[in-house]
Amino acid sequence: MSETSPKLRTELEGIPTYKPGRPAAAGGPVAYKLSSNENPYPPLPGVMESVTAAASSFNRYPDMACTGLMNELSDRFAVPVTHLATGTGSVGVAQQLIQSTAGPGDEVIYAWRSFEAYPIITQISGATSVQVPLTPGDVHDLDAMADAITDRTRLVFVCNPNNPTGTVVRRAGLERFLERVPSDVLVVLDEAYREFIRSAEGEGGAVPDGVELYRDRPNVCVLRTFSKAYGLAGLRVGFAIAHEPVAAALRKTAVPFGVSQLAQDAAIASLRAEDELLGRVGSLVCERTRVADGLRAQGWTVPETQANFVWLRLGERTVAFAAACERAGVVVRPFPGEGVRVTVGETEGNDIFLKVAEGFRKEL
Ligand SMILES: *Cc1c(COP(=O)(O)O)cnc(C)c1O
Numbered sequence: 071m072s073e074t075s076p077k078l079r080t081e082l083e084g085i086p087t088y089k090p091g092r093p094a095a096a097g098g099p100v101a102y103k104l105s106s107n108e109n110p111y112p113p114l115p116g117v118m119e120s121v122t123a124a125a126s127s128f129n130r131y132p133d134m135a136c137t138g139l140m141n142e143l144s145d146r147f148a149v150p151v152t153h154l155a156t157g158t159g160s161v162g163v164a165q166q167l168i169q170s171t172a173g174p175g176d177e178v179i180y181a182w183r184s185f186e187a188y189p190i191i192t193q194i195s196g197a198t199s200v201q202v203p204l205t206p207g208d209v210h211d212l213d214a215m216a217d218a219i220t221d222r223t224r225l226v227f228v229c230n231p232n233n234p235t236g237t238v239v240r241r242a243g244l245e246r247f248l249e250r251v252p253s254d255v256l257v258v259l260d261e262a263y264r265e266f267i268r269s270a271e272g273e274g275g276a277v278p279d280g281v282e283l284y285r286d287r288p289n290v291c292v293l294r295t296f297s298k299a300y301g302l303a304g305l306r307v308g309f310a311i312a313h314e315p316v317a318a319a320l321r322k323t324a325v326p327f328g329v330s331q332l333a334q335d336a337a338i339a340s341l342r343a344e345d346e347l348l349g350r351v352g353s354l355v356c357e358r359t360r361v362a363d364g365l366r367a368q369g370w371t372v373p374e375t376q377a378n379f380v381w382l383r384l385g386e387r388t389v390a391f392a393a394a395c396e397r398a399g400v401v402v403r404p405f406p407g408e409g410v411r412v413t414v415g416e417t418e419g420n421d422i423f424l425k426v427a428e429g430f431r432k433e434l
Pocket of ligand 1: 158162229233262296297298308
C-alpha cells in the first residue's frame with residue numbers, strides 16, 4: 071500500500087521558519103542572551119504578585135474580552151475601547167491583521183531587512199510579500215514603499231524603530247507617506263520599541279507617536295507590545311489601536327482565549343507600575359548609548375539606534391563574529407551575510423560583547 075502524507079497547503083512550502091534568539095546554553099560558557107531583544111530585568115515584585123494570584127485559578131478560561139486590560143489601555147491612551155484589540159503578543163495581532171486583510175493574489179509591503187515575522191505571516195496567509203530595500207543608511211525608504219503600492223496592496227508594515235537596525239522614520243517623512251497611501255490600504259505602524267525612543271527633533275521633525283497619527287486616519291493601525299519595555303515577553307500579550315472596522319476584524323480573527331489571565335493581570339499591573347518600568351527603560355537607554363558610543367570609538371559604523379539593540383553590519387564576517395561572541399559568553403542574533411543584532415542587556419554581557427567587537431576590529 072502506498073502511503074501519502076496529509077495534504078498541506080502549498081503556501082506553506084518554503085516558509086522560512088521563525089528563528090528565535092538562541093537561548094544561553096545552560097552550564098556552557100554562554101552566560102548572556104543578547105539575541106531576542108528581551109528586557110534583562112526580572113519581573114517587578116508587584117507584577118509577580120498579580121501573576122501568582124492569577125495562577126490560583128488557571129483551571130478557568132481567561133476573560134475572553136480582556137475587559138480589565140482594555141479599560142486600562144483605553145484610559146492610558148485616551149482611545150475608545152472599541153478601537154482596541156489584544157492578542158498573543160503583537161506578532162499574534164500582526165498575523166490577525168494580515169488574515170483580516172490579505173489572501174492569495176494580494177500584496178503585503180514592508181521594508182527589508184525588517185522584522186523576521188513579516189515574511190512568515192504573509193506567506194502563511196497566501197498573500198505575496200513585497201520587500202522594499204532599506205536606504206544605504208539602513209532606514210525605511212518610504213518613497214519607494216509608496217511607489218510599490220499597487221491595486222493588489224492590502225497592508226503595509228512600517229516598523230518604527232526598525233528591527234534589526236534600530237533606525238527611525240520621522241514625522242515629515244511618515245506623514246508624507248501616509249498622504250500617498252490610498253485610504254483602502256491598511257498601514258500598520260509596528261511600535262514594539264516605542265518606549266526606547268529618545269530622539270530629539272531632527273531633520274524631518276521628531277519621531278511621531280503612532281497613536282497621534284492614527285486618530286484622524288482610519289487606515290492607520292498601531293501595534294504595541296508588553297514584551298519589550300514592560301518585560302512580559304514570556305506571557306504573550308500585545309495590542310492594536312485602530313479604528314472600528316479594523317479593531318472589530320481583529321476581535322473576529324483572535325484565537326479564542328488566546329491571552330491568558332496571567333498575561334492580562336500582569337499587563338494591568340505593569341501599566342500601573344509604569345513609572346518604575348520606564349525608569350528601567352531609561353537605564354537601558356543609557357546603556358545603549360554607552361554600547362553604541364563604545365563601538366564607534368572602536369571604529370565601527372553603527373546606525374543611530376532608538377531601540378534596545380544595536381546593528382553591526384558585518385557582511386561576510388557575520389557568522390564568525392557571532393561565533394566569537396558565543397565563545398566569549400554572549401549569544402547575539404546573526405543575519406548571515408548581513409550583520410548582527412545585539413540586544414542591550416546586562417552591563418556584564420554588554421561589556422563582553424564590546425570586548426569581542428574590539429578584538430574583531432583590530433583584526434580587520
Ligand atoms: C519583538 C517585536 C514585536 C513583539 O513581539 P511580541 O509578539 O509582542 O512578543 C513586534 N514587532 C517587532 C518589530 C518586534 O521586534
